[in-house]
Amino acid sequence: MTDIFYDVETKELIDTSAPDQDAAIRALTMSVGVTFCDCHDAQTFRATAPLVQCLLAHDRIIGFNIIHFDNTVLAWSPDRPIRDPRDPDTLRVPDSPTELKKLLDQKSFDLLADLETRLGHRVGLAALAEGSLGRQKSASGPQAVVWNRLAVTLRDRWPLALTNVGDTEGAERVNELGAWFQERLEKYCLQDVLLVKKILEYGIVNKRVAYIDFEGERRVVKVQWK
Numbered sequence: 622m623t624d625i626f627y628d629v630e631t632k633e634l635i636d637t638s639a640p641d642q643d644a645a646i647r648a649l650t651m652s653v654g655v656t657f658c659d660c661h662d663a664q665t666f667r668a669t670a671p672l673v674q675c676l677l678a679h680d681r682i683i684g685f686n687i688i689h690f691d692n693t694v695l696a697w698s699p700d701r702p703i704r705d706p707r708d709p710d711t712l713r714v715p716d717s718p719t720e721l722k723k724l725l726d727q728k729s730f731d732l733l734a735d736l737e738t739r740l741g742h743r744v745g746l747a748a749l750a751e752g753s754l755g756r757q758k759s760a761s762g763p764q765a766v767v768w769n770r771l772a773v774t775l776r777d778r779w780p781l782a783l784t785n786v787g788d789t790e791g792a793e794r795v796n797e798l799g800a801w802f803q804e805r806l807e808k809y810c811l812q813d814v815l816l817v818k819k820i821l822e823y824g825i826v827n828k829r830v831a832y833i834d835f836e837g838e839r840r841v842v843k844v845q846w847k
């Protein structure tokens with residue numbers, strides 16, 4: 622069985638005050654998506670169509686909160702692969718967002734959904750990483766949103782403006798800075814993907830994982846992961 626791990630970052634933060642949270646997630650768009658699998662190693666995607674295609678070419682899709690969040694973002698993205706009869710991967714992707722979400726969900730193993738069933742409440746990835754691996758997350762979702770905005774603006778707007786006024790050195794520097802923010806964003810996304818992989822492996826070996834609760838206590842939860 623081929624497993625693929627994935628995580629997406631979005632261009633905007635979710636509006637937590639919106640009455641319909643599912644609709645709020647469907648309205649988000651991906652800034653970057655990262656996958657890791659033994660067959661392809663780490664891959665970075667800036668468009669959803671090739672990402673969806675890649676995910677569906679694997680037997681099991683693994684992530685944290687993917688059923689509620691990432692799969693929804695991908696399914697409601699307007700971007701769809703161009704169907705090529707010679708390439709079976711492109712034929713796998715349905716046009717209907719509901720159908721695509723169903724297809725992604727069927728193949729998904731969502732660590733958060735599994736833990737929520739066992740615990741009766743949700744846990745954060747940071748709390749789980751700290752409790753199980755003793756590791757801190759390197760950044761946060763809001764940081765990723767700002768980094769993406771900076772990367773896009775620095776890359777798309779300012780180099781041209783500076784070139785137009787004859788400042789080529791300035792244009793180069795701004796481009797470099799944009800690329801630096803893009804790299805940080807992609808590194809952070811990959812780090813979360815690898816964190817989920819480590820937590821899954823930890824759970825398989827130890828038959829339990831741990832998280833830090835709101836009072837700072839380490840709590841253990843039994844799992845039957847494979």
Ligand SMILES: [Zn+2]
Pocket residue numbers: 623625658659660661662679
């Ligand atoms: Zn692969």
